[in-house]
Amino acid sequence: MTTTPTRPVLIGALAPLTRPGWAEAGQHLLAGMELAVREANDAGGIAGRPLELVVRDTAADPGKAAAAVEELARLGVAALAGEYHSVVARTAATRADALGLPYLCSSAVLDGLTGQPSDRVARLAPPQSRGWRIYADFLLGAGHRRIAVATQPSVYWASGTRVLREHLAPHGGTVTELDTTTLGPEAVCDALADGRATALLLLVGHPEPAVPIVRAVRRDRRLAEIVLGAPAGQPELPSWKALLGQDGTAIPFLRYLPERLTPLGARVGAALGERLGEEPSFVAFEGYDTVAVLADVLRTHGTDRAAVAGAWPDVEVDGTRGRIGFSRVPGIGVWQWAGAPVGIVDRDPAEPARFRVLHTDRG
8 A cells, every 4th residue: 555645835945046146145044944944844844744945046136036936836835935135035025926925035124125015925134224224323323424335236235325324314424425336446445535434334245346345445554444334244154254354354234133042043053053064144043933934824824825924913933033923014015023133243353253242122
């Protein structure tokens, strides 16, 4: 007598796994999702059915993401998860919403994740307006009111610049944009030397052109007093330390971890460290929490897409970084984890592999 194999419950997973995407972030995101799937299956799966990821590489390409969402919908996934790059996640969220496919976005922070309010889309990462306002307050508290930003053309960078400018202006702060499509690293240094900015924020991609800009600024004696910052989190992953070493320290960035992980977070962090062979980034914890939430929803509400989408306001899940629940946040058109932690950290000049916590905010 033969038995019929149990049909798995499918979750579509989006991540940038190749360049020009930030592949390190994608690998950490996927590692977190895969660990949560393994643990869900060890605990019995979804009503006895195994949970399975169907992974697609977006390579930071919105077109690839849109095609992947359509393919995953045809393959019968119960829900969509993941993605790191905001512009890519926005395309994925818009397409998923149109197809009636529930989507839990892991890491992207762009406020306008969908073109119009959606009941099908939820998000774990804090919206950009919240995180970058916290960063602007951090700059003000450190005495910085004349800010320069090295930028590239992108909705994400433009949105971040706007948040900074609008939040700093009432306090007498100014933001000067330096377009890296026309200014090389040396020209950025010349502009800083000629201006009056006390801080330069890196609103550019990693490793290019962020790494060459950091090197140029660190070696320019005229800029010894300039403070570097990277609100988008480029210094988080190991390649930053590998490429820049000491030059990459003391550059504050946003990190979506609490000062202390939950007991679950500590256990998951150790397992992720073994899996990755390096310290897990906040992106890896976001990946784990994404699947932990979806597994709970699928167990308690079933695998029908409409039921999954309808469950967002009922979510109460212990995550690696706190208790996760979704609500409607003013100005945000998707279901949002309002309590997502926001921290500002940097790499310690005395020990570049170690992070110093400079500020935390719990929402």
